[in-house]
Amino acid sequence: MEIEQIINQIHTIPETSGLKLRRVTEEISLPKGHILFEADKIGRSVYFLKKGIVRAYLFQHDTEVTFWFGREGDTIISMKNYVENKPGYENIELLEDCVLYRIKNRDLQKLFTEDIHIANWGRRFAETELIKTEERLISRQFSMAADRYKALLTNSPDLIQRVQLFHIASYLGITQVSLSRIRAEIR
Template identity: 30%
Template structure:
């Protein structure tokens, strides 16, 4: 649980009293490869913190899965547009590897906000970070070429190339696998 404490401490001070509150409200959960954290149409009821493993965010459009984000160790996982208002999700999140997380329910997170010193501030800062990342991803999709998006993905997550099937990376970049192969070939020549 030390990694979770450290991640929260990035946003607000975490003393022994805060550690006790956090430990009492988060629970450890294991996901097998392919197991959903969240399914489209269901309300997102948890926020997770990945200790080990990898998750994929995707939506299904006309029967085709479109990957748009990956989360790995020491990152928070949730679909905030479903979680915050407690409405059905338009997206799915699944484990790409066997994954270990600490999860917290909507009710427990609200209790954390109200009982932990600086709890509300922590929640606001984390949501702000998620919001900025979402805007950057959206802007990139409209202003960058697929090659630029691929380079940004590799820069942000250099270790993921070996952990994620190429067709998921291609989907995230917004191209077909054959196009990703051409992009990779062009980049290897430079």
């Protein structure tokens, strides 16, 4: 997915504002397994995923708990880094070789002060990320694992093909054995 598409799916901005954003955007390629954000460290950039898949996870009792997957067109960000310039909670790992667009936080913050359209885009971006987080929280709290798996199949069927099952089980908050049972029941 091209950067113009990603920008405009968040919030449409005039071409001149889009050009300003594109000027501070760098396309990079990183290998599978690369840790883009590390817990307890400050990241200095926002990323947009052109190609590939990533996951966000935390350690709980020496176990990795996956709580988010990102794929083409998604934003990769540590909100605590971005909003407060403080170390984030999460680790974000590339699950495939990825092509990303990177914008340094300081460049983005500067554009927010210079261009009202980009500032409004940034507000809309933050609102969208908040809604996505809220939806994940509500789903995890109030849906059964089988229903969350079915929703994953419906909304993101490619994840099942591209992500290892133990990451999906972790994301659903269940064991791999429970995931196998759910999968067998659905078949």
